[in-house]
Amino acid sequence: MSATLIDGKSFAAGVRDQVAGHVARLKQDHGITPGLAVVLVGEDPASAVYVRSKGKQTVEVGMNSFEHKLPADTSEETLLALIDQLNTDASVHGILVQLPLPDHLNSDLVINAIAPEKDVDGFHVSNVGLLGTGQKSMVPCTPLGCLMMLRDHLGDLSGLNAVVVGRSNIVGKPMAQLLLGDSCTVTIAHSRTKDIEMVCRQADILVAAVGRAEMVTGAWVKPGATVIDVGINRIDAPEKGAGKTRLVGDVHFASAAEVAGAITPVPGGVGPMTIACLLANTVTACCRAHDLAEPEGLTA
Numbered sequence: 001m002s003a004t005l006i007d008g009k010s011f012a013a014g015v016r017d018q019v020a021g022h023v024a025r026l027k028q029d030h031g032i033t034p035g036l037a038v039v040l041v042g043e044d045p046a047s048a049v050y051v052r053s054k055g056k057q058t059v060e061v062g063m064n065s066f067e068h069k070l071p072a073d074t075s076e077e078t079l080l081a082l083i084d085q086l087n088t089d090a091s092v093h094g095i096l097v098q099l100p101l102p103d104h105l106n107s108d109l110v111i112n113a114i115a116p117e118k119d120v121d122g123f124h125v126s127n128v129g130l131l132g133t134g135q136k137s138m139v140p141c142t143p144l145g146c147l148m149m150l151r152d153h154l155g156d157l158s159g160l161n162a163v164v165v166g167r168s169n170i171v172g173k174p175m176a177q178l179l180l181g182d183s184c185t186v187t188i189a190h191s192r193t194k195d196i197e198m199v200c201r202q203a204d205i206l207v208a209a210v211g212r213a214e215m216v217t218g219a220w221v222k223p224g225a226t227v228i229d230v231g232i233n234r235i236d237a238p239e240k241g242a243g244k245t246r247l248v249g250d251v252h253f254a255s256a257a258e259v260a261g262a263i264t265p266v267p268g269g270v271g272p273m274t275i276a277c278l279l280a281n282t283v284t285a286c287c288r289a290h291d292l293a294e295p296e297g298l299t300a
């Protein structure tokens with residue numbers, strides 16, 4: 001491997017330390033404790049793991065964590081009533097509804113019911129519009145974490161060719177907006193892109209958010225490029241024993257690391273940064289709610 005490893009796990013620990021410092025200051029100087037409410041509908045085991053991990057880290061940085069676990073057959077009415085209650089609860093500064101929701105619930109409707117200033121995921125249509133027009137908004141956690149690592153590794157991103165593979169509302173599109181905001185020349189590739197390998201090979205910054213295990217190989221990577229792997233895929237790992245699994249990204253790490261200048265691993269890359277940015281967004285939302293100066297370096 002010739003690429004530099006971008007260590008998201010330790011970067012995230014640093015972001016959490018900063019968040020903890022701001023939380024301590026809010027408590028000491030203003031008597032305010034930031035609070036994050038996480039809503040989980042249904043029993044998806046992976047979602048349950050993430051929600052537990054979010055709750056634990058929220059408490060570790062000194063914030064209040066409110067977990068709401070609802071059964072899979074919860075009605076839209078019940079869920080909307082809970083969101084309404086969280087919107088008006090002054091001890092709640094951030095609200096996250098874990099996605100995906102069960103099929104009978106309209107996720108656009110649910111997300112847009114969250115008060116935009118408490119929408120720490122940055123998925124509300126108001127925040128999407130604010131980000132797209134370069135105004136102050138809540139920035140989606142996963143793309144924000146990727147941007148922080150890119151700035152830290154590369155410094156000024158202006159003029160670099162960035163290719164984002166994937167055009168979802170939660171990762172690909174906001175990632176492209178943030179890179180554009182930092183003056184990259186941005187291309188968004190997706191399942192209909194022609195000669196995607198050639199498109200990716202033009203990238204100084206290559207962000208993979210496709211949900212296909214190890215799709216992006218070294219042959220897709222421009223020598224020296226910075227590769228950010230957003231993918232989280234659990235695959236069989238018979239080498240670890242019968243029935244065992246392991247986590248891999250959307251990038252084929254071994255071959256890409258031979259060509260790239262720098263690369264994020266999975267696990268230990270974008271994932272931990274996502275949760276750290278969620279905590280950062282909650283502190284930012286809390287400061288905005290109380291008309292206090294926002295922490296620097298924790299937003300885009």
Ligand SMILES: NC(=O)C1=CN([C@@H]2O[C@H](COP(=O)(O)OP(=O)(O)OC[C@H]3O[C@@H](n4cnc5c(N)ncnc54)[C@H](OP(=O)(O)O)[C@@H]3O)[C@@H](O)[C@H]2O)C=CC1
Pocket residue numbers: 142165166167168169170171172189190191192196209210211212230231232233250270271274
């Ligand atoms: N680390 C983290 O914190 C997070 C990780 N993730 C992970 O990131 C990955 C992407 O998530 P998400 O954006 O929600 O996924 P979606 O399934 O919503 O979107 C996937 C995108 O990839 C595109 N795509 C799918 N197959 C191909 C292909 N063969 N060639 C080119 N493009 C393709 C799709 O194109 P089209 O639109 O044309 O169908 C779509 O735009 C997943 O592995 C997910 O688990 C997600 C959120 C947070």
Ligand SMILES: Nc1nc(=O)c2c([nH]1)NC[C@@H]1CN(c3ccc(C(=O)N[C@@H](CCC(=O)O)C(=O)O)cc3)C=[N+]21
Pocket residue numbers: 049050096097098099100121141142232247266267268269270271272274275
């Ligand atoms: N409303 C909403 N907001 C989200 O931000 C959101 C969501 N719904 N639904 C699911 C996806 C996925 N996601 C991850 C967060 C952390 C890790 C993470 O910490 N991963 C660890 C490994 C975890 C493990 O071992 O399973 C790592 O990459 O090192 C992964 C994925 C947030 N998402």
